[in-house]
Amino acid sequence: MTRTRKASSLISVFTVTAMALLPWQSASAEPDPRHGIAMHGAPQYTEGFPHFDYVNPEAPKGGILRMAVVANGFDTFNPFVIRGVAAAGINAYLYDTLMEPSADEPFSAYGLIAESIETPEDRSYVTFHLRDEARFHDGESITAEDVKFSFDALTTKGHPFYRNYYADVTEVIVEDEQTIRFEFGETNNRELPLILGQLPVLPSHYWENREFGDNGLTPPVGSGPYRISDFEAGRSITFKRVKDYWARNIGVRKGRYNFDEIRYDYYKDDTVALESFRAGNFDFRVESSAKNWATAYTGNQFDSGKAKTEAIEHGRPAGMQAFAMNTRRQVFSDPRVREALAYAFDFEWANKNLFFGQYTRTSSYFENSELASSGLPEGRELEILEPYRDQLPEDVFNEDYQPPSTAGKSGLRDNLRTALTLLRDAGYEVRDGTMVKRETGDPLAFEILIFQKTFERVVLPFKNNLERLGIDVSVRLVDTNQYIQRLREFDYDMTVQGIGQSDSPGNEQREYWHSSNVDVKGSRNYMGVNSPVVDELVNLVIQAPTREELVYRTRALDRVLLHGHYVIPNWYLPKDRIAYWSFLQRPETVPKNGVDINNWWVKSTDQ
Template sequence: MTESFVRISRRHFGKLAMGAAAAAALPRLSFADNPADTPLHGLSAFGDLKYPADYAQFDYATPEAPAGGRFTFTVPSWFFNQSPDTFDTFNTLVLQGNAPPRMEMLYEGLMLSTLDEPDAIYGLLAESVAVSADGNRFTFRLRPEARFSTDAPVTAADVVFSYDTLKREGHPSLAIQLVEVTEVAAEDERTVRIVFSGRQTVPTALAALSMPIVPAAFFADRPFGQGGFDAIPGSGAWEVGRYAAGRFIEYEKRADYWGRDMPFSKGLGHFQTIRVECFRDRQAALEAFKKGDVTYREEFTPRAWASEYAFPAAQDGRVKRDTIPGESWPNFQCWALNQRRAQFGDARVRRAINLCFDFEWTNANLLFGLRQHSQSPFELSDYVATGAPTPEELAVLEPLRADLPPEVFGEVWTQPVTDGSGRDRRPLREASELFAAAGWTRRGSTLVDAAGQPFRLEYLLNDPEQGRVYGKMVENMKLLGVEASMRVVDAAQYQDRLNRFDFDMILCRFGFNGTPTREGMSLFFGSNARDRDGSYNYPGMASPAVDRLLDRIGEARSRDELTHTMRALDRVLRWRLDWIPNIHAEGHNSAWWDMFGMAPTKPEYGFPVEHLWWYDESKAKAIGRA
């Protein structure tokens, strides 16, 4: 199955993971033992920094790898307003339009996160940062070498412009990180001050310190939200090369990149050209890989992974494939039933619809046994709750008891299990009883409410493969009297309808990061995001208890406390079923033409193949691809 996978960028931009909030007491930073206003090379929410001030490179970098060559792929993840299927603008920093994947590579922030630590950030455009005693003021000293692709220096004025503008007009994934920023001011050409309200926590603050910086001069005579194919200049290592709108884009490594010899970039980004191919059809993308027009592919469709990789190049070894271990972050793949539409507002209805999905039969017959049934929105992470609440989790939940389903205080909700025959009537009987308890009755073959209005559900898809996998689920809904249907729309219409919350049911996949921030999580679970265009609160959920749990996440003073609070939230989300957990894989099903080098192990918190691997000319010659 092809999943809609939006990855939240964590390397150059803010770590939009999962929330933190106003807190009476902030968790200690790794620099807590340093005097206030001491210049530091990095910050961390919990624990010490892995890399010292004089670090030479990141441990997952490979400085000895050769530079050059081309990497062509269909992206497994994308960011902000980007689309993997088409593009009509180069402006990826706003909500409007569809930008090509990897446009974020053009831009850099004051700081960047690593791929082998869950919450640390280090100086990028900034050579140092000093923090006030109260943790509300961050003063950055910009690197004198830092320059945009226009050859203009990156100045404090550019930082001020970028922060002010992104807070007002930026994509919601960026703007929400800046809610608690009250002032951004230039003290001189190379010194900039960012001040927070005092309501932020450490993860909140750290997430805001990596916003993309763009040149103010570029927007002297044009609006920030302008579309088109005039790329906004950045200070990053890449620039736009050849492209054909909606079909492909090439990014070229800049020979004049200011940071090419800096520790944060040494041994990374080896390719000269990174080419992103866009396909509206999954099968066409696979055929392009088989022909060698695409040289790396992550396969999200179990049927294809099990049965469509026996082509000659794979059989004779020119194409390699493997399941590469996943990352240590929550794996979120869930259905959203849009509660802005009255028929989905009752949790019993959502539970009934979930009972129509026969995972055991589907996995055995359509998914080749390659998927696991997700129990939680936070699969594969330490944040998944099990059994009954622990004393630490109860301490978080008890003050909210009056606003929570009573089941939260017992065994955690788990997925139903069928007999795998495809004809198990027990879950459908239970679903029928839940519909009846929620006020829906059968009139003939149709489920209707007290006013006689039928229960309608349209499952909105952006890939026909989902129709194959979930067709039986829709048929089960029809057996119960739901007027259920599926509708496939093109990529642009799909994204537009998501932005406007114009759907009944969708399936989403997101890649979260390991350390929550309230602002990030509220995009998915917060009441304040329910009616905000461009947020990820697709179910339209609004719960004061969940909002308070998001606050509690921000109050965590240690990673253990954070984990207990996240597990408490997991319990609540699973009994509410605003987001219905779907399925997940254990790693990356990856295939590639055998012309690349790679390190023997991958970092724990990221897998950007295009930046970690390199072109191996000897391998390419051996398979006739040099």
């Protein structure tokens, strides 16, 4: 999992797990309180560390950061429920969590609201001891009752994600005002102590006379480094730094959250947003378009150094961006059809003609990491897959998955021939130029749903190639809010989807692939994956006892998903492409997870 943090996306997620006991401790010994935990082994930072290595602890506070959001507005300040579209920044700035992850380790976290954590060797429970000084913005202390309220609200009234994420928690016990214990029952879910550290803590007294799902645009009470100071419904939101923020001197916060104000302005069109950045109307931009990166960042402001661009390498998993097929729809129920469609996507042409050769083809759900499968399964990975041999396609064991390539003299032509063969095997044939089901005469037709107009230049050539096969494809461009609602309802045939991953996958994999989420509206099982083998592999990933075993189990899961042909992989870039105005300054060290604007600051006038 996840904040890719794991998930990026619509709900940000990051994973953390309990630190192993020292060699002299027995399994039955009562665990000692620890300042931090790691998924496997010991955390990198020792108790009492002053700050993370990748921040500037002397960064000055002050100034305003102006950001842009390309979306069709917002209608709620509650990001924890499935209803509505939440304003940008709420999760990042308004609410603190029990623990805080580091950005330069595979999966470790350190106390924030929780001063310390206790968990036994078998990780059958976890106890958090809260800091006495932890406060909400209204001055009320953060207590164990607030933590319990938050867990209960999120898992019963919140987004379905939370029910899946914390599904193995069997009991929540408030031991005293500052101590809370989570029991896990019979489970090998070693990640649970860590992902509970990600729990955002909400004020129970604020919600006492309010309905949790109906917050709307009433600014809520939080505990984080910023509070909402101003907003214009659907158009902008401004966060103001809490100058007496209770955690400002704790190691996980030192040198971070340096801007006095952070403002988000909403734009309905990315082209307009880009021109607004060039005009100096906002300050920092992450560029997602290869064409823009190659052509748009020119002019006097860039020549003079007033505005800057950087492509900064990162080491985080790239995950999977792809054309995702909704297998709940009959048209995509046959894996041979799904595989055939992949042969019509010409990545090599798109990379050369649209992307200025900037991208690399994605070939794994865990791309750009050691978790990605490759070659044929062997050794421990083969041992994991062997019990499922009779339930899996032979290709899982006999073929190295690679997305179809058009490299070579007659690449696309040969690929379309392969697609025709697969479609014939699946019971289709061409009649009067139309691909139809042999038995019924029903045409092979579907819609591609997108919300970014710039993606039309990628989708339309793909559509044209499919039409050469006699497949009727329509492209539907909708606004962001409609797109989100249709995703939540699984109301699409094919869409472009990004599935982010972290360096330590775990409980969030249920949300992506487990059959229990096929019909759960709002889940991230976008493709409708419904496989007993995938379910078991997801459970194995969650229960991995060591880092080495986690890698093997994740590779096995990756391989089975790839040979299920649920997606047509797109591309990735192991760099953050950023543009910013020169009054912003960043730390010299960039962590493995890449650029984080919350570690930046405004240059002082004497610099």
